[in-house]
Amino acid sequence: MTNTKLIIGGILVFIILILLADTFYSVDQREQVVITQFGEPIRVVKEPGLHIKTPFIQHANSFEKRILEWDGRATQIPTKDKKFILVDTYARWRIADPLKFFQSVSDEQRAQTRLDNIIDATVRDFITDQLLIEVVRNSNQLLVQSEGEEIEKEVIEIQMGREKLTREILMKASEMAPQYGIELIDVRVKHINYVQSVREKVFSRMIAERERIAEQYRSEGQGERSRILGEMEKDLRKITSEAYKTAQEIKGRADGKSTEIYAKAYNKDPEFYSFLKALETYPDVIGDKTWLILTTDSDFFRYLKKAR
Numbered sequence: 001m002t003n004t005k006l007i008i009g010g011i012l013v014f015i016i017l018i019l020l021a022d023t024f025y026s027v028d029q030r031e032q033v034v035i036t037q038f039g040e041p042i043r044v045v046k047e048p049g050l051h052i053k054t055p056f057i058q059h060a061n062s063f064e065k066r067i068l069e070w071d072g073r074a075t076q077i078p079t080k081d082k083k084f085i086l087v088d089t090y091a092r093w094r095i096a097d098p099l100k101f102f103q104s105v106s107d108e109q110r111a112q113t114r115l116d117n118i119i120d121a122t123v124r125d126f127i128t129d130q131l132l133i134e135v136v137r138n139s140n141q142l143l144v145q146s147e148g149e150e151i152e153k154e155v156i157e158i159q160m161g162r163e164k165l166t167r168e169i170l171m172k173a174s175e176m177a178p179q180y181g182i183e184l185i186d187v188r189v190k191h192i193n194y195v196q197s198v199r200e201k202v203f204s205r206m207i208a209e210r211e212r213i214a215e216q217y218r219s220e221g222q223g224e225r226s227r228i229l230g231e232m233e234k235d236l237r238k239i240t241s242e243a244y245k246t247a248q249e250i251k252g253r254a255d256g257k258s259t260e261i262y263a264k265a266y267n268k269d270p271e272f273y274s275f276l277k278a279l280e281t282y283p284d285v286i287g288d289k290t291w292l293i294l295t296t297d298s299d300f301f302r303y304l305k306k307a308r
Contacts (some may be wrong), residue, residue: 018055023052023053023054023055024050024051024052025050025051025052025053025060026049026050026051027045027046027047027048027049027051027062028048028062029048029065030064030065030066031048031062031063031064031065032044032045032046032062032063032064032065032095032098033045033046033051033060033061033062033063033098034060034061034063034098034099034102035053035058035059035060035061036058036059036061036102037054037057037058037059038057041099041102041103042058044098044099045060046065046098061102063095063098063101063102063108064094064095064108065094065095066094067092067093067094067185068092068093068094068095068108069090069091069092070090070091070092070093070112070115070119071090072088072089072090072091072116072119072120072123073088074086074087074088074191074193075087075088075120075123075124076195077123077124077127077128078128079127079128079130079131079132079135080128080129080130080131080132081131081132083132083194083198084194084195084197084198085127085132085135085192085193085194085195085198086191086192086193086194086195087123087127087135087189087191087192088189088190088191088192089119089120089123089187089188089189089190090187090188090190091115091119091173091184091185091186091187091188092184092185092186093115093177093182093183093184093185094182094183094185095111095181095182095183096178096181096182096183097178097181098181099181100178100179100180100181101180101181101182102181103181104179104180104181105180105181111180111182114180114182115177115182118173118176118177119169119173119184119187122169122172122173122176123169123187123189125172126165126168126169126172127165130160130165133158134158134159134160134161134162134165135162135165135189135192136162136192137158137161137162138161138162138163162189165189166187166188166189169187170184170186170187173187
């Protein structure tokens, strides 16, 4: 009899412990709880601490109170100007209404699927309605270009820009998220890239542009070389002309001085001067194989005749 009482008492204690364990539940400050009874939600508990529920009948469903991350997949989207790009987006969200969240999606995995549909569709709608330049640029401020690069005459000014575009996407997607008890906090474009076919065209254009700039440098260098050589030729001609002028002036002064000396010599002894000039002339007129038929009475040979 005593053993039976002990067994029954042990069973009762065990049942009481199970009842107590299923009666009390704790709520972490990072969590919020939806209490369900026979699968139907009856209340929401957000205050952290120890709480009580009806054991076995009621169940505590915990959900995150913290900000959660959504990371989309890169999607190929055409822009308004028919440029195909890969757009990779991410978002931050939280469970704002745990009761509605439980009733509509029940868990985070299904919520991520709903966000895939909402955000991807919204991003696609906005990007297909915008030019590529609106998606990649934030302002009309021109980039600083390196020396030699010419700024295009026609610069397309953006009307919206990437920053405003993401705000519009967030506003539009935020209108659809509350039906699932979700609050979208932020949506951002993480990465934008051309698809392979367009990327190859862009690279080819960039290479052609760099080659054009290189050719411009070469052309400017050749022009500068021609200018420097032209200035050198000009300076050389000027120096040569001035040197020739100076040489002629010196020669003129020397000839004048020589003529003056000859004149003085002639005035002192005209006969000797004539004799000297004749001797200077003979080698120029009579060479090794020169034949001349002249009368011996000519003035040209009179000094030779006298010498004989």
